[in-house]
Amino acid sequence: AKQNLAPEQPAQEEPLEPITLATTTSTENSGLLAYILPDFEAKYNTQVKVVAVGTGQAMEMGKNGDADVLLVHAKESELQFVAEGYGVDRHEVMYNDFIIVGPPEDPAGLKAGAGSDAVEALKLIAGKQVPFTSRGDNSGTHQKETALWKEAGIEPAGDWYKSVGKGMGPSLTFASEEKAYILTDRATYLSMKDSLDLAVLVEGDELLFNQYGVIKVNPEKHPGINKRGADKFVEWILSEEVQAKIAEFGKDKFGQSLFIPNGK
Amino acid sequence: MDNITNGFFGALELILSGNREVYGIIGLSLVVSFVSVIISMFFSVPLGIVIGMNRFPFRKAVIMIINTLMGLPPVIAGLVVYLLLSRSGPLGYLRMLHTPQAMVIAQVLLVSPIIIGVTLAGVKDRGNLIQKTAFTLGANRCQALWTIIKECRTSIGASLVAGYGRAISEVGAVMLVGGNIKGHTRVMTTAIVLETNMGNFDQAIAIGIVLLVLFFILNILLQKYQGA
């Protein structure tokens, strides 16, 4: 019946079984997936079931075989995931950057004191003990934050350091309400900007690079994994056409792209 | 507080939107909760009556376990069902994860203790007298059970309302086993969470209001039916 619906579409390929994509909330919440996926679904006459969860849960779903493809951003964990044999064929897809945002008044004086130096910024925050919000959920963003603190030689602790254990969006809301600094990915920040009272204070440090990767779940670990679908998906998302589309995303609304494609 | 006012307008907009996705989400919410409560009802109400009225060994312990399960966190219920239905789980071959069916299973787990527990308390004091009366008039077991249900309909109705209230409002279980997949397993509560996470409080409240209004209408229907 499905084939009858669009039988004479030119780019029509053989239909695919539905694919389950486990991803972090930033890709879905920013609207990227809603922007690019219809193209894939039409092309292969299939459905991509997007399960947007925490990075850890996404990995766990991959391990359990409950997803066919992962689109996440936590390089260390991703490499380990592949090394342990749960995933195959990791590719980088795109990147954006992390930024440090905070109260527009900038009580720790990051703008003046740190410029674009993220580590310096954290030192300033810790030095003045101004409130800082940490996602504290072992996500890609949290892993990056931990790395930065390490770089700064500080073990953050105390009342000013609030580990809230939730996703990027709620953490941003929390930081805004508490007038606290926070490390965030640019995409989520931009998409929520209007409801937040937070300004971008530190950006452009090369340490703040945020790489997204796509991994196929190892089809040999569990029966029933949609290997063909995963192959096609990775092939598709790395195609020039789609990469170009990713580059376009957000320009109209935010005046800049939210993700910069670097698929390879 | 603007958000709340906006929420009201938002709710109106949603309902009048004619948007198929919105209607799909609303419909799925209602159906999943409704089916869960109906399925649970068929065993939970009789079970509540039987446990409430009869003495048997370890009765108190059984009641306390039921009471305890009223405190089962939805996420845990979801997690257990997830682990069962996951590809790597014992029922993985059913391929039921991330389907409305899976959501129903998790919700049945969640609402049954409430329906059993409240029913049980409602029939404990009066059930025996009603049963005896039914028996003296020649009712068989089934008929006596049905009579008890009718006579205690206030309490049993409350148990169903409380159960339905929990089912339609919880998010942890449906989120985990359903996956909150757009157009497929997204329901009102998962949508509320999504909107809240994105900072769209107006929209979250709007969906919440729609949910409550629908539940209110459902309650009116139930009340009508109870009266009859």
Add this chain to the structure above:
Amino acid sequence: MDNITNGFFGALELILSGNREVYGIIGLSLVVSFVSVIISMFFSVPLGIVIGMNRFPFRKAVIMIINTLMGLPPVIAGLVVYLLLSRSGPLGYLRMLHTPQAMVIAQVLLVSPIIIGVTLAGVKDRGNLIQKTAFTLGANRCQALWTIIKECRTSIGASLVAGYGRAISEVGAVMLVGGNIKGHTRVMTTAIVLETNMGNFDQAIAIGIVLLVLFFILNILLQKYQGA
């Protein structure tokens, strides 16, 4: 299913850990829910009895609103309290957001409809007879109320258990208004969600088991007290 087995060991480990953070989370969970139910109890039980027993204009409408509020999604309850207490909200000057107090307020909102609704159904049929009897023996209004509570303790107990069950298991409200701040407002359910999001299913289940075990113990205590 390994996760579930591991969860059991994990639960044991947690309880025996001697870890102050773990105990803090458990303690806060118990206290917040307990305080919420106690506060709600003081007005919800009498309110349930009064609504259940008396005829007054719009009574049916009131009951249906209460029933409807049983379906209030925790996130929405949380959101409303959040908007009230947020810096830009009307009560922002209290600086109560992200404190245990705020969590209590949200939970009171959440459990009261359940306590009122189940109490109401439980006293509807018998309350008047008990009240009349009390009055003929010279009880004043307060004493009659207390007598009704004692006579209908099964149903009222069930309402409290259901209320406490909801309070201790819900996560949407406490997450929003509490903020899930480590060492400050993190409770068992928010910890469960966090562990789940991080993919630590074992740990999530372990906390869930601890929660259920504690609630079980609480039920035993309540039962003891009810019997007395």
Add this chain to the structure above:
Amino acid sequence: MKVQISGLCKKYDGKPVLNIDNLTFEQGRIHVIIGPNGSGKSTLVNIISGLEKADHGTVAYGSNQKRFEEVRGSITLVMQHPYLFNTTVFSNIAYGLRCRGADKKQTELLVKEAAEKVNLSAFLTRKAATLSGGEMQRVALARALVLKPELLLLDEATANLDPESIGIIERVIRDFQTATGATVVFITHNIFQARRIAERVYLMMGGRIIEEGSKEKTFGNPESRITREFLRGELIF
């Protein structure tokens, strides 16, 4: 306590079930109300004891015409189908005393005394729900009597008692009345009982008092034909 009723009217669904122009229960007497099922006897005592509200009319209590609220503590009703609290017999009998804040020792004393009077001494620690029908009825009586009310309303309070118990209870009520000077209103279907304990007799029918008078007159030489017929029907038994 004297009770003066005037213009009392009660309807259910538009159907009048009580319609009493003037009725006075004098202080310190035993008044017996007889009459067929559904004639409004229970409705009348329920209104006097404040459990139901009349549609019209007033009930004034005591010689200085007090309102119900002022005397509620001195009135006790034993209902036609008494509800026993789901506790022990002792607690049931002690209930009213506890409400009045009586101290523990005195309560115990009074409860034991009352239980003895109605032959329930052996039952004090029993759960009320396990009693036989007649035993339950005696608990209901005891917990009313223990309060020493100034107005005691009894609605078929001996219907399930055995003959010996009936005799005992009647004596208890008479003794109680003589000792305290209370006013007693006693509803019964048992004309023999009415003959034994009444000072004044009232015949109700269709919500009205259709005959009222001393025992001697009502039973010996009733005014109305209806009363004669009602009593005739009775005496067959």
Add this chain to the structure above:
Amino acid sequence: MKVQISGLCKKYDGKPVLNIDNLTFEQGRIHVIIGPNGSGKSTLVNIISGLEKADHGTVAYGSNQKRFEEVRGSITLVMQHPYLFNTTVFSNIAYGLRCRGADKKQTELLVKEAAEKVNLSAFLTRKAATLSGGEMQRVALARALVLKPELLLLDEATANLDPESIGIIERVIRDFQTATGATVVFITHNIFQARRIAERVYLMMGGRIIEEGSKEKTFGNPESRITREFLRGELIF
């Protein structure tokens, strides 16, 4: 239906409340049980009607000694404190017929007939909870009689009725018994009533049957001293 009881024993908390070696209710008679409160009358009929379980002993039903399960449909008990379903009078009376799957028309016919017999025709659409005490008792009677049981157990079923209604009900029961040949067991505290309707009389005390015989013998020339005393106490009234 004949009822044969042997070695029946029931204890509560170690205290025996029923202890009957041999007792037979012959088919097609009206048996009246009298006895003081707490003597075990209700316990006995509850066991016969399957509502309670005996600790020891057996009850055999019918001439070929059937077990309870085989005859449950032919036995009906009117309890001492009947529970009326929270519906209309009609539905209450129709209850048993509906359970037996009687068709609608016939049910309506039988219910109306039964209601007329107990003088409740005008009450059929009323909610049972709004009835007076005596009216309730008549509903309980009607819903039992409408089933035309082979064994009809009545536990103080006329205690709250007015004299005229008592007369009517007694006639109804007698007529029913003659028409169907049913066995009737009737508990009452009213000796006059026992005299009127009994064919055989049983006096229970302390859980035992202490006198058993035809009406004439028991009332005219009782065997035991206790019976004489019990009846004497009665006749004062």
